[in-house]
Amino acid sequence: MGIITAFIDDRLKKYDPIWMAEHGTGGQRTRYYDVTGVAKYREWRGVKDTLFDYLSWLSNVLAMGKMVASAPVSIMKGFWEYRWMGSFLGTFMFIDRLFEGYRDEELRVAHAQMHAIVNNLTGRIGYILSHDRRLGASKEKSEKLVPIDEVLPELFMTGFPDLFPVPLQTLPEFIICDVDQHIEPYYIDIAESFGLPADVCSRCAAETGVALDDAFPLVGKALITTNMPCNASEATSMFQRRRVGLPDYQATLAMIHNDDELALPFSREIMKETIAFVEEHYDTKFNWDAFFKAAKRINEQNNFELEKWDYMKTGYTAEVGIAETLYKLYEWQSVNGADPYFNKVDRKVMKRLRKCYEKKYQPFGGRTRHRAFLWGPSAVYYTDFPTWAQNCWGIAIVLNMDSTMGFNMVDTEDPERAIDDLTRLTQKATMRHMAVGGWDNVNAVWEWAHNFNCDMVLMNDNIACKGMLGVHSIMEEQARELGFHFIFIEHDLEDSRTVSRQNMRDCVNQYMSIVLNEEPLDPTIVNFDDSDAY
Amino acid sequence: MKIDLKALLNILLKIGLGLLIFFVVTFTIYMGNFENKLIYYVIRPFLNKHYDAQVRDRRIV
Amino acid sequence: MKDLKHLIYFENLLQDAQNELVTQAVEAGQHALGYNCYYMPEVLLNLDGCFSARLRAPRCTSPDIATYYMTGRTCPYVRSILERAIEGGYNYLSAVFGSESCAAMERMEEHLYLLHPIKHENFFVTIIDPPMRGDKTHLDYYKAQLQKHVLKPLHTVLGVDISDEAMRRAVDRFNELCDVITEIGEFRKLDNPPITGYEFHVIQLVSEVCPHELILPYLKETLEELRTREPEPKFPFRTRVVLAGSEVDDPDFTKLIETCGAMVVADRYCFGSLPSRERIEILPGESAFDAICRHYLHWNQCARFMDGMKIDQRHSELKRLVEEYKADGIIYENMKFCEFWSYEKVLASHIMTAENSIPCCTIEKEYALGSVGQLRTRFQAFVESLEIKKINEQEG
Numbered sequence: 001m002g003i004i005t006a007f008i009d010d011r012l013k014k015y016d017p018i019w020m021a022e023h024g025t026g027g028q029r030t031r032y033y034d035v036t037g038v039a040k041y042r043e044w045r046g047v048k049d050t051l052f053d054y055l056s057w058l059s060n061v062l063a064m065g066k067m068v069a070s071a072p073v074s075i076m077k078g079f080w081e082y083r084w085m086g087s088f089l090g091t092f093m094f095i096d097r098l099f100e101g102y103r104d105e106e107l108r109v110a111h112a113q114m115h116a117i118v119n120n121l122t123g124r125i126g127y128i129l130s131h132d133r134r135l136g137a138s139k140e141k142s143e144k145l146v147p148i149d150e151v152l153p154e155l156f157m158t159g160f161p162d163l164f165p166v167p168l169q170t171l172p173e174f175i176i177c178d179v180d181q182h183i184e185p186y187y188i189d190i191a192e193s194f195g196l197p198a199d200v201c202s203r204c205a206a207e208t209g210v211a212l213d214d215a216f217p218l219v220g221k222a223l224i225t226t227n228m229p230c231n232a233s234e235a236t237s238m239f240q241r242r243r244v245g246l247p248d249y250q251a252t253l254a255m256i257h258n259d260d261e262l263a264l265p266f267s268r269e270i271m272k273e274t275i276a277f278v279e280e281h282y283d284t285k286f287n288w289d290a291f292f293k294a295a296k297r298i299n300e301q302n303n304f305e306l307e308k309w310d311y312m313k314t315g316y317t318a319e320v321g322i323a324e325t326l327y328k329l330y331e332w333q334s335v336n337g338a339d340p341y342f343n344k345v346d347r348k349v350m351k352r353l354r355k356c357y358e359k360k361y362q363p364f365g366g367r368t369r370h371r372a373f374l375w376g377p378s379a380v381y382y383t384d385f386p387t388w389a390q391n392c393w394g395i396a397i398v399l400n401m402d403s404t405m406g407f408n409m410v411d412t413e414d415p416e417r418a419i420d421d422l423t424r425l426t427q428k429a430t431m432r433h434m435a436v437g438g439w440d441n442v443n444a445v446w447e448w449a450h451n452f453n454c455d456m457v458l459m460n461d462n463i464a465c466k467g468m469l470g471v472h473s474i475m476e477e478q479a480r481e482l483g484f485h486f487i488f489i490e491h492d493l494e495d496s497r498t499v500s501r502q503n504m505r506d507c508v509n510q511y512m513s514i515v516l517n518e519e520p521l522d523p524t525i526v527n528f529d530d531s532d533a534y
Numbered sequence: 535m536k537i538d539l540k541a542l543l544n545i546l547l548k549i550g551l552g553l554l555i556f557f558v559v560t561f562t563i564y565m566g567n568f569e570n571k572l573i574y575y576v577i578r579p580f581l582n583k584h585y586d587a588q589v590r591d592r593r594i595v
Numbered sequence: 596m597k598d599l600k601h602l603i604y605f606e607n608l609l610q611d612a613q614n615e616l617v618t619q620a621v622e623a624g625q626h627a628l629g630y631n632c633y634y635m636p637e638v639l640l641n642l643d644g645c646f647s648a649r650l651r652a653p654r655c656t657s658p659d660i661a662t663y664y665m666t667g668r669t670c671p672y673v674r675s676i677l678e679r680a681i682e683g684g685y686n687y688l689s690a691v692f693g694s695e696s697c698a699a700m701e702r703m704e705e706h707l708y709l710l711h712p713i714k715h716e717n718f719f720v721t722i723i724d725p726p727m728r729g730d731k732t733h734l735d736y737y738k739a740q741l742q743k744h745v746l747k748p749l750h751t752v753l754g755v756d757i758s759d760e761a762m763r764r765a766v767d768r769f770n771e772l773c774d775v776i777t778e779i780g781e782f783r784k785l786d787n788p789p790i791t792g793y794e795f796h797v798i799q800l801v802s803e804v805c806p807h808e809l810i811l812p813y814l815k816e817t818l819e820e821l822r823t824r825e826p827e828p829k830f831p832f833r834t835r836v837v838l839a840g841s842e843v844d845d846p847d848f849t850k851l852i853e854t855c856g857a858m859v860v861a862d863r864y865c866f867g868s869l870p871s872r873e874r875i876e877i878l879p880g881e882s883a884f885d886a887i888c889r890h891y892l893h894w895n896q897c898a899r900f901m902d903g904m905k906i907d908q909r910h911s912e913l914k915r916l917v918e919e920y921k922a923d924g925i926i927y928e929n930m931k932f933c934e935f936w937s938y939e940k941v942l943a944s945h946i947m948t949a950e951n952s953i954p955c956c957t958i959e960k961e962y963a964l965g966s967v968g969q970l971r972t973r974f975q976a977f978v979e980s981l982e983i984k985k986i987n988e989q990e991g
Contacts, residue, residue: 038574039567054564061569079581083588086581089573096570194594195941195957199668200934208938214591227727227901231697234727234901235938241903242595242942250901252733255695256724262743263724266736273732436698438722439705466934469666470673470702474709534574594945 005047015044017522018101018365027524028100028391037533042096049103056111060095060118067122071130074137078129082215084172087180088125090534091118094179097384098322101391105356106363109349110323116345117330121175128166133218145219146278147244149237150174151228152251153426154336155410156271158294159286160278166219167334168240172210173203174380177494178326180534181381181501184494187213201464202495203380204232211236211243222281223248224274227255229432230467249277256438257427268423288415294337295410295418298425301331302407304346311357312398313452315371318356319349320363321386325378325400332405333430367521369394370485373449375401375442376460376468377431379491382501389458392505392525393512398452401434401445401460436467442475446482456485458508462493487511501530596827599794600820601813605801609846610653612679612804613687620646620806626689626753631676631704633871634694634725636891637803638769639745642755642762646806648688649866651844652679656963664706665699670932671962672842673703680712688713689753692745693722696899697935721748728902729892738888746884762883766875772807775814776872782821783860784920789824792838792859796846799868832858834981837916839863839943840928841898841936847964852926855974857981860920863896864928869916870894898939909939910946917953923981924954926974931959954981 013019021027031039044050068075078085095118099110131137131145146157150167157165177184187209188202194212196205210216223246225237241248251274254263275286305328311317312324331342355361362368368390374397379385386397406428411417427433434441449457457479462468472488479486489507492498509526512518520526563569608614621627626645630637640647652658658671658678665674679685691713693704701722707713708720723740726733749755779798782788798817801810833856838849842865849859863869873894877886896909913925927944929936937959944955956977958970 036574038571042565042567050565054561057564058560080584083585086578086585089577089581093570093574096567190592195944197929197931197937197959199932200937204934212592212594225901231899231934232938234899235935237901238906238938238942239594245595248903250728252727252901254724254736256722262736262739266732266739269732436701437695438701439709463668466669466932467698467702469669470699471705472666473664474706594942594949 009046012044013046016046017043017524018103021522021524027522029522029524029528032528032530035529035532037093037097037530039093039096043100045103045107049107052107052111053099056115057092057095059115060092063115063118063122064091067126070123070126074130074132074135075126077135078125078132081135082172082217083186084176084183084210084215087176087183087534090179093534094383098326098387100384100387101364102323102387103365105318105352105361106320106323109318109352112345112349113323113327116342117327119341120330120335120339125171127164128171128217128219131164131217131219135217142219143221143282146222146224146282147216147220147246148224149226149228149233149251150333151233151429151432152224152226153333153406153429154338155294155298155425156275156291156422157278158336158338159275159288159291160282160284161287161290162284163278163282165338166217168216168223168244169207169210170334171217172215173206173494177206177380178383181496182534184209184381185497187215188495199464200235201230201232201462202493202498204236206494207233208236208239211240214243216240216244220246222246222277224251224277225249226251226253228253228429230436230465232464247281249274253423253427255432255436257433258438258440263427264420264423267427268419271419271423271426288418291418292412295412295422297340297343298337299409299412300343301337301346302409304350305403305407307350308353309399309452311353314357315368315396315453316357316360316362317353318361318363319353321390321397322384325374325386325397325403326383328400328403328405329430364390364394364396367394368396369518370456371396371398371452371454372456372458372485373397373399373445373452373454374458374460375434375445375448377435377462377465377493378402378460379462379489379499379504380494381496382491382504385489385501385504388505388525389508391522392520393508393518394521395456395458395508397458398454399448402430404444404448405430405433435465439471442468442471443478445475446478446484449484450482454484456487459486459488461488461490463490463499464492485511485516496531502527596789596824599817599824601817602794602797604813605797606846608801608805608810609651609797612648612651612653612684614805616805616809617648617687620809621687625806626755627687629685629688629691630693631673631700632694632696632725633865633895633897634696634723634891635692635745636741636887637871638765638875638887639741639749639762640692641769641807642749642757642765644755645689645749645753646808647803648805649803649844650676650679650685650691651800651804652676652684652962653845654963655679656965661703664710665702668932669702670697670699670930672844672930673699675962677703677706677712680707681710683712683714685712686714688715688718690718690748691720693720695722695724696897697933699932717752719748719752721745726892727900729895729900729905729908730902734888734892737892738885741884741888759883762887763877766877766883766887768807770874772802772811772814773872773874775811775818776802776868777874779814779818779821780862780868780872783858785826786921787826787830788858788860789821789826792853792862793846793850795868796849796859796862799862799872800844800846800866803866803871832856834858834923834978834985835860835921836977836981837861837863837913837920837922837925838867838928839913839925840940841865841930841933842962843867843928843960845962845964848928848960851964851967851970852974855971856978857924857926857974859926860922861916863913863916870896898935910943913943913947914951914953923985924956924977926977927955927957928960929957931961954984
């Protein structure tokens with residue numbers, strides 16, 4: 001068998017974009033129709049990896065089929081009703097983009113984790129749409145769902161096993177912007193047509209647009225909003241609460257939250273009030289046993305995470321780039337202990353990672369030239385940016401800012417200690433623990449980058465993020481002082497029209513070619529037009 | 535009970551053939567990126583046309 | 596109308612952050628304490644031996660160095676403050692009491708301890724995490740923040756007496772100032788007021804940036820003068836508006852609106868008097884500190900409050916001002932790049948117009964008065980629309 005695959009690999013290697021780039025006959029971009037981002041054919045990765053990628057694709061197709069089968073009428077109605085639902089059709093192209101150039105171990109890890117996301121997300125979409133009053137679900141059925149702000153980690157909701165938390169903005173705004181760069185500008189335009197200035201954070205403008213367009217699923221009987229992560233999200237909640245029209249509670253955890261003396265007691269009180277709010281409006285009681293079970297899962301995940309970090313620090317790991325980022329973001333922020341399948345995947349992945357470390361496995365065939373820490377809120381419309389950075393310039397994104405979200409353990413026996421730990425974990429949610437809430441949070445990047453043996457810091461420069469813009473040059477000066485290569489990647493978070501993907505690539509291209517005088521690994525992806533791509 | 539080897543072989547052959555056809559069809563779709571081409575060039579424009587024609591309850595409540 | 600006796604003096608006091616009264620107080624050994632936001636209770640910075648100075652950066656038209664540090668895409672107010680600090684304009688300050696009222700403001704305040712631009716012996720910066728709701732949980736948090744980040748450093752670093760008695764004295768002095776400003780401001784309710792919005796804006800600003808003790812005699816004298824001041828024979832403006840929104844510390848902005856024919860009868864913006872000049876009432880059995888915290892949380896109208904009660908309050912408060920000050924409409928302004936007011940002006944102008952039938956005009960502005968032509972056109976059009984509305988109403 002080995003001889004046959006070796007023979008085929010040898011005959012077909014000229015179609016492998018990595019081989020093509022190395023031999024000057026083409027590269028990753030060769031197989032694309034220009035502008036559209038549609039590939040003429042899928043990436044040839046060698047027999048084994050192509051078959052593996054094919055099987056992963058097939059299992060994702062089946063997961064989607066399962067979703068449609070779970071609630072065919074609701075799903076079809078959802079596609080017809082919600083513009084954002086239509087964008088989910090771009091998922092296959094999205095996954096292809098994410099894992100371009102992935103081979104061998106990193107491909108297996110990436111797909112195992114991606115499948116967990118697809119599985120969970122498709123299940124979630126099916127469940128939400130089948131409980132959406134707008135699509136015909138009964139009031140009683142819909143009221144089992146609890147709409148909560150997507151930035152509020154859901155661990156506390158595991159104490160209500162009979163209820164189903166719905167991170168309200170995730171489907172119409174966040175995840176779908178990962179998939180389709182053209183969807184959020186539509187909602188942003190709606191918000192701006194009502195007078196919202198174009199200089200506010202585009203993520204929150206998009207959420208506002210979804211609210212104004214009446215495009216949130218109608219679920220639940222009470223809403224939980226939050227002040228996380230930042231000013232614009234606080235402000236957009238004013239619109240959302242009015243449009244959703246349900247009784248609401250604002251989980252306003254301490255913004256400056258590193259101070260255990262003041263912030264913890266306050267935020268703990270907020271957590272307790274949040275739980276009490278759910279109890280009151282959903283006529284139920286918090287179940288500590290169910291919570292502790294989920295907390296054990298979170299603890300296991302966090303333990304794995306800490307172990308993974310040790311491998312990542314060495315470079316002998318198959319957990320790399322966007323695969324790591326996306327999985328962590330979804331597992332932590334959206335699942336947050338609620339789905340045991342993620343722990344199962346984690347265990348499998350950990351076994352693989354341990355082996356990789358033992359055999360000193362280097363991802364991407366050892367083509368990595370720089371180890372970079374990616375800091376600042378990443379462009380949601382260019383999720384595969386880390387993949388491009390690796391394929392084009394050999395810059396491995398070792399860890400992303402969002403992966404440093406709360407990793408403290410949660411007590412699984414004593415409710416009082418558990419609520420403290422839950423509070424600590426919840427306070428350190430996406431973006432808010434790093435980009436806002438005090439200088440120490442943003443300044444932490446240097447220690448992270450140093451500990452992960454990075455020589456480079458890529459700083460996401462969201463042109464509307466006031467928290468990060470406010471420390472722009474201080475960061476640059478520190479990078480110079482500490483000797484890091486430092487690149488600002490300008491972007492507009494969810495509006496690909498303001499700063500295109502190519503504009504983002506140019507930030508890196510210019511630094512790599514002008515400052516470092518390096519040659520790209522794959523010249524076909526230095527400059528290309530993907531403006532019409534999903 | 536006597537096992538009818540021929541019938542069994544026949545069934546296995548059919549399953550094998552079915553799997554092979556399934557593999558050939560799906561792998562062709564996969565490798566040729568046909569599902570994405572269908573989505574991008576046919577379904578997406580169709581859905582966008584529909585979405586653009588929607589009358590939505592667009593207002594500040 | 597006859598010119599106010601001290602108006603030019605007041606205007607001159609606003610030309611520099613360190614004006615002659617500030618210098619006089621500092622030379623007399625008082626600690627000058629800078630702050631930016633209403634979340635920081637002014638009265639606490641006016642305990643014995645110190646005085647508050649709400650930070651402005653007069654005539655700052657090009658904050659180049661601050662823009663280098665914070666980019667040109669952040670609030671021009673905070674950039675201007677940082678610029679002025681770097682220029683050495685706040686070297687008289689013993690401390691800045693900051694507030695994480697918004698990300699940009701916090702970042703600016705962080706620069707004050709990262710770059711050390713303010714050259715004053717033992718200068719320090721503290722930053723509170725202000726509350727986002729108006730309930731008891733948040734009141735307790737507010738108290739704890741103010742205890743730790745204001746009272747404690749005042750006492751331990753500057754040796755200020757923070758006892759209840761000292762606070763009561765500060766409240767009494769503060770109330771005296773508030774009473775004067777409020778009485779001056781109340782003239783704006785008259786059909787033909789003996790004061791313009793511009794003049795009031797100047798008066799309100801000097802009360803915020805000068806040591807209270809030193810400015811108070813001038814304010815009292817101005818109040819006396821206003822009591823007998825003859826207004827114009829006929830109301831000289833075409834219409835009356837409430838100015839609402841984010842930071843406005845440039846009286847020329849008010850002047851611009853008034854030159855377009857709309858008198859600014861009520862000032863509900865950061866640096867305005869509504870709120871900021873309400874009396875602090877200490878209830879029986881209540882400590883002065885508790886009363887101060889309760890007062891500031893109650894009156895605060897910041898757009899960052901998220902709970903329904905406070906959101907409704909800021910809208911009903913606007914409606915009250917429109918009614919009490921007999922305004923014909925509201926001008927909502929927001930400082931460019933201000934996330935909170937960018938959102939609030941969209942929502943609030945909708946609520947005011949659709950639910951309360953109060954016409955609104957929404958604009959975005961720079962810190963230093965710029966784009967005057969565009970703004971003038973907007974204001975003139977708004978004034979005209981208010982006039983047409985009036986004519987239509989009169990004609991039935």
